[in-house]
Amino acid sequence: MEVKPLRVLIMLVFLAIIWFIPPPWGITVQAWHLFSIFITCILAVVIGANPILTTAIIAAVVAIFLGVLDPVKAYSGFGKGFILLIVVAFLVANGVIKSGLGNRIAYMLVSKFGKSTLRLGYCMVLTDAVIAPAFPSNTARSGVLYPITLALARGSGSKVEDGTQKKMGSYLMMNCIAGLTLSSSLWFTGMAANPVGAKMAADAGVQGINFGSWFLAASVPVLASLIIVPFLLYKLFAPEVKQTPEAPKAAAEELQKMGPMSRDEWITGITFVAMVILWALSGTLGIDKTAVAFGGLAVLMVAGIFTLEDLKSQGDALGTFIWFSILYTMSSQLNEMGFMTAVGNQLSADLEGLSWPVVYVAIVVLYVVLHYVFVSQTAQMLALYSVFLGVAINSGVPPILIALMLLFATNFFAAITPQGSSANVLCAGSGYLAQGDMYRMGGIITLTNLLIFLVIGTPWILLVT
């Protein structure tokens, strides 16, 4: 971890400038100060002045010491169930790998789809898209995909500890993040906030968003994205290992060598399947998803598959816990202080009076770009959806078009930053992805999704609704 004095200096100057600007648009001074710290923190990560963990800690300390953030609130993120879910999923993934089950699944996938890295990439996003309607939590779904992606990477000889992340793992991890944005865009039940958003649309007078109409409207743009994005990543964020014509045969041989499933694999497999089922049913049965993850971890611990010795080397999970909790809290505090709403109101007020296609594009683009400052998809939807929807409808945008498009955007903008969704965090914390790459590729993925949804999605939605 190097200090980059010039960049740190730039950041300090930047912070000071923003800090002392008089808050516009009726934003309170406290909210503005928190924003200046938060945006400096995000920028510091983007320009690589410091790693995300260090930056987040510094931001929290500065915010607390300057009286901008109340300490009790500042630490509340650590007690959120969905953040703990990520931490526990990290540990469970470790158990899945260690038991050998991760390798077995990876070998099976490679033996069928492993002729090229690109095929593996498609295989993973399709798997995600297929299982998504049964998973109203994209975070839990990332807990299913992550250990398999990790095993695929490691099985191909792409390992963090060897410095060979770029061989295949970096691509697969970024691809996994991209896939999650699409699988949750595709289904009404693919993300917890989707039905909530449909309810908000109905409250604003836009009826008729349900499982069927959602899927129909989303199908064509999502399909286009599912085809284009893994390929684009494959070109722009190329894995070093591309063609692996001999991999399926080798994987089949490895599977042979592994022989029948071991005791550890059986236990892990049954536990993992049980977790998947309980996660999928959690909404229906009212089961707490984090408790499911803890339960799975407990089984692996009691069975001696994940040991206290294994835990020792899982400090990264703690690091991820810390930075994500801090950024989540800062963003949600910014929201609570009314900052987000003030910005939303102002921006949408500026748009009034323009022709509806201009307003439509501007609203969607703004909504997506603003996700740079949100650390939760749901929080942004709750803060901005109704405001943006109302402005667009008042400007003559077809209500169902803008209602659906903003809901899709709530999902497809998730990759824009590593912290843009809790579903990103496992891959972001895997060690396979450099921060700069995550911002760069996350931006490209989001831009691509945005263009596809605007260009292909708009006429399609108008056609089918």
Add this chain to the structure above:
Amino acid sequence: MEVKPLRVLIMLVFLAIIWFIPPPWGITVQAWHLFSIFITCILAVVIGANPILTTAIIAAVVAIFLGVLDPVKAYSGFGKGFILLIVVAFLVANGVIKSGLGNRIAYMLVSKFGKSTLRLGYCMVLTDAVIAPAFPSNTARSGVLYPITLALARGSGSKVEDGTQKKMGSYLMMNCIAGLTLSSSLWFTGMAANPVGAKMAADAGVQGINFGSWFLAASVPVLASLIIVPFLLYKLFAPEVKQTPEAPKAAAEELQKMGPMSRDEWITGITFVAMVILWALSGTLGIDKTAVAFGGLAVLMVAGIFTLEDLKSQGDALGTFIWFSILYTMSSQLNEMGFMTAVGNQLSADLEGLSWPVVYVAIVVLYVVLHYVFVSQTAQMLALYSVFLGVAINSGVPPILIALMLLFATNFFAAITPQGSSANVLCAGSGYLAQGDMYRMGGIITLTNLLIFLVIGTPWILLVT
């Protein structure tokens, strides 16, 4: 981590029996069920059925799945600042050791007091007792003592990774836990809850507990304990290395070899001193102690003294975070559900009508023993202090005697379990102490303190008040 099927079976039977007993004393069914899970969890740790982390996770999962604990509340402990303080102090301690500063301080102590392990033990508890009045947080104080204790242990060749904990480290860690109970008993400002307790006493009509009267009353029993406890531990929990006549000379030579303080040591030293000063002044200046710890960590990270690479091996800190947060939450929920108050009321009702010396001893013993189910000294004081004080005064116990004795007990009972105080947790999580040993020696330390306070403290308090 071995599973011990017989012990696990015993635990399950135990849980079932307690669970199905009809709740006595007007305790609610939900509170009783939570109690049955919590007490089984504590017992499982005591008899070594499972490590504390596994046990705590299982307890949380069982409590959530059986609907005994609300998930949102179950995870709230993770967001408590004083628990985060422990986690961050773990990481800072790692930086203090790595910079070389820990070794330097340890060598300096050894070169002066290092002729025997016992002398080192006394040196540490005296240091603690001397700095305590300036530290209204025993948790923060443990963050000061822990890295030095750790460096002392490691410097003597007693290392967790070598399996040589018992050489010296185990003794020093347990001694540190014992010392913290005494340093906080000694001073009105040695623990955050002490002035709160004095206020509660005043509200019950017992005036005159202040900095001076507290110190006077505590001085003789604490002095006796400070002399007896390190020696008793030295006999009953003997370090393998006892006499080290050549150690001071060797340490002086090592100091010579180290030469002048390095850049890393200077930075760490200044940071550590700044943290100590800010911790000590936190009450006066209204500074958040956890933010101070985060700030110190941030400095060490930016300076490259604590790196992301170092973080990887700090998974133990995550484990400690998890088990302590869970146990803390269960205990505080038990308290919120009225369980503690019901038990306190019932037990003290049973005592009414007996002669005051009997009531006095019984009340103090009960108050101490009940700490087995509390994971916070302050919580127990808030839950039981007023009730117990009232019963004792009604039975004719001299008010100032029982008022002071219960306040002292609130401090000296802290070693009874590893989770009995947040000040224990750093040493408990150090890897130097087996769980069985912590419960066994913690019980002995607490019993010794109890006897000393009852036998020596009682006449002394009556004499000077």
